Amino acid sequence: MTEIQLFGQTYSLLIKKTVSPVPKGFTVDNSLILQVPEKMSEQMALANFYYSKLRPIVTELTQYYATKLGVPVPKIQIKKVRSYWGECYSRRGLIIYNIELSRVRRELIEYVVVHECCHLVEANHSSAFWKLVFRYCPNYPLYRKELKSIRLTPQL
């Protein structure tokens, strides 16, 4: 049985075909039941499910921290990428989040959001940047280490 992660929890993935054109996913105990439309791949349905779970969380957190930092709320994109958890294009006012963030627990997602939002103020990893990260996320060294230990291999 395939096991997958969602927000730091492990679930057994149960695939059900559906005649509906829209994929749907929900958790029951330790299972994630994924309803996959007949014309859609399981991978696509799962990506859809992760996207719908992650999007509201990173949207809300990004709005929250950008506002705290006194900068305009950036645009957000969620993408399947291999090399980073988040990336900030401060001049364009854009933050890209890795869809794989939906695998990890909420504290780690929040750290990534804080990190990227602080780049809206300090573009590089200067000491001023890390001071700012520390202000909003004092546990960041732990979270940073934990994220580094997770292999960024897409499970999708």
Ligand SMILES: [Zn+2]
């Ligand atoms: Zn950075």
